[in-house]
Amino acid sequence: MALDPETLLREAKALQEELVALRRDIHAHPELGSCEVRTTALIKKYLEELGIEVRPCTETGVLGILYGGKPGKTIGLRADIDALPIQEETGLPFASKNAGVMHACGHDLHTASLMGAAKILSAHRDALCGNVKFFFQPDEEGNGGAERMVRAGCLQGPDVDAVFGGHSSTGRIAGHYGLKYGKTYAASNPFTILIRGQGCHGAYPGSGIDSIAVACQVVAALQTLVSRRIFATDSAVVTVGSFHAGTAGNIIAGEAELKGIIRTLGPEMREKMCRMVKETAEGVAAAMGASAEVQIRTSYPGVVNEDGFTALVQQAMAELVGQEGVELETIPNMGTEDFGYFMDGIPGCYCSFGFGDGRNECRFPAHGPYFRANEAGLAYAAALHANVAVRYLNGGR
Known part of the structure; x- marks a missing residue:
C-alpha cells in the first residue's frame, strides 16, 4: 500500500477508537516523573506486539526502534509520558484513579498519538527507507528526562539524523497544527x-x-x-x-x-x-x-526549530489538512520544554497539535484540575508523526 498522506490519515482515523481507549487508560492511571512504571509497561507491551524492538534506556520510559525494509536515515519521534501532582476535578468517567496525580498537560494525548503512529508505520516497515526511533520520554515536567535519555544513548545505534515532536494545544481546534520557525521555546x-x-x-x-x-x-x-x-x-x-x-x-x-x-x-x-x-x-x-x-542552575536548553526540517514538517502538515490547517506562529513561547536536549547538533522541529473543540468544553488551561481535551485530535497527531517520518525517510530531503 502506498505511503501517501491520504493513506496515513485514513489509517490514523481508523485507529481513533483504539487511540481513545489508550489515552483514557493512560489518563486514568497517571504517574509522576520517574515513577511511570505502569505507563512504561503498557507502551513496551504495545510496541513489542507490533514487532518493534524495545531497548533498555532509562529506568522508566521506552526506546523503540522500527527498522525499515530499505537502508536510509534514522528519524526520532518523541512523546513525553509523565503526569503532574494535581488532584483532578473534571468529573470525567475516565478521571484519574491516583489521588493527587493528573494528566493535566496532555502527555496522555502525546503518548497515545505516538503509539498510534508506531502502529501505522510498523504496518509499512518494508516500504520505509530508513529507521524510526520512538522516544517515550519520562519526567519532562520535573527533572529533564530527555537529558537522561540522551545520556543513555538513545540518539546512537543507529544514529538519529533528525528528531520531531509536538505538544497538545487546546487553544487550537482538532485537525489544525501550529508551527514556528527558529526560536520556539525558552x-x-x-x-x-x-x-x-x-x-x-x-x-x-x-x-x-x-x-x-x-x-x-x-x-x-x-x-x-x-x-x-x-x-x-x-x-x-x-x-x-x-x-x-x-x-x-x-x-x-x-x-x-x-x-x-x-x-x-x-x-x-x-x-x-x-x-x-x-x-x-x-x-x-x-x-x-x-x-x-x-x-x-542550568536547566532546559531552548528549542530552536531548524529551518530546513521545519519546512519539511510544514509540508507534511499541509499534505494532511491543507494549508488552511497549518497555523504559522511568529512569537516564541517563553515556557520551557526539554525537547531541546534531543536537538543538540541534530536538526529538529517541535510543533503543536490541535486538541481544542472551538467551544467551551476545552477552555480550561493546562496544569489545572479541570483540564480537558478534544480527543478528535488524536488521529491527526498520530498521522502527522507518521507523515513526517515518511516524508523524511522516503524523499523528504
Whole structure:
C-alpha cells in the first residue's frame, strides 16, 4: 500500500477508537516523573506486539526502534509520558484513579498519538527507507528526562539524523497544527538567593540587619532587569516565585531565601541575564550591609526549530489538512520544554497539535484540575508523526 498522506490519515482515523481507549487508560492511571512504571509497561507491551524492538534506556520510559525494509536515515519521534501532582476535578468517567496525580498537560494525548503512529508505520516497515526511533520520554515536567535519555544513548545505534515532536494545544481546534520557525521555546535557569543579614529583637532593628527588607529590595531590583537593562526587541523573563524568611512576628529575620527562574531566548541573552541576576542580588545586599549567596542552575536548553526540517514538517502538515490547517506562529513561547536536549547538533522541529473543540468544553488551561481535551485530535497527531517520518525517510530531503 502506498505511503501517501491520504493513506496515513485514513489509517490514523481508523485507529481513533483504539487511540481513545489508550489515552483514557493512560489518563486514568497517571504517574509522576520517574515513577511511570505502569505507563512504561503498557507502551513496551504495545510496541513489542507490533514487532518493534524495545531497548533498555532509562529506568522508566521506552526506546523503540522500527527498522525499515530499505537502508536510509534514522528519524526520532518523541512523546513525553509523565503526569503532574494535581488532584483532578473534571468529573470525567475516565478521571484519574491516583489521588493527587493528573494528566493535566496532555502527555496522555502525546503518548497515545505516538503509539498510534508506531502502529501505522510498523504496518509499512518494508516500504520505509530508513529507521524510526520512538522516544517515550519520562519526567519532562520535573527533572529533564530527555537529558537522561540522551545520556543513555538513545540518539546512537543507529544514529538519529533528525528528531520531531509536538505538544497538545487546546487553544487550537482538532485537525489544525501550529508551527514556528527558529526560536520556539525558552531556555531556563532556576535560581536560589540566600540573603544573610543579622537577626535581632524586633524592638531594636538598629542592632541588626533586616534580611526581609534586603530581600524585598533585591526582588524589586530584579524586576527592572528586563525593563531597563535589555533592549525591548530581546526576550527574557525573571520570576521570583518563592520568598521565605522569619520565625516570629517580633523578631528581625537574619536570613531570607528567594527562589525563581530566568527564561531567555538564545545563549548570549542566557549568559547575560544569569550574570545580571547574580550581580544585582549581591550588589543590593552589599549596599544594605548584608550578603547574598546566589546559586543559578542550568536547566532546559531552548528549542530552536531548524529551518530546513521545519519546512519539511510544514509540508507534511499541509499534505494532511491543507494549508488552511497549518497555523504559522511568529512569537516564541517563553515556557520551557526539554525537547531541546534531543536537538543538540541534530536538526529538529517541535510543533503543536490541535486538541481544542472551538467551544467551551476545552477552555480550561493546562496544569489545572479541570483540564480537558478534544480527543478528535488524536488521529491527526498520530498521522502527522507518521507523515513526517515518511516524508523524511522516503524523499523528504
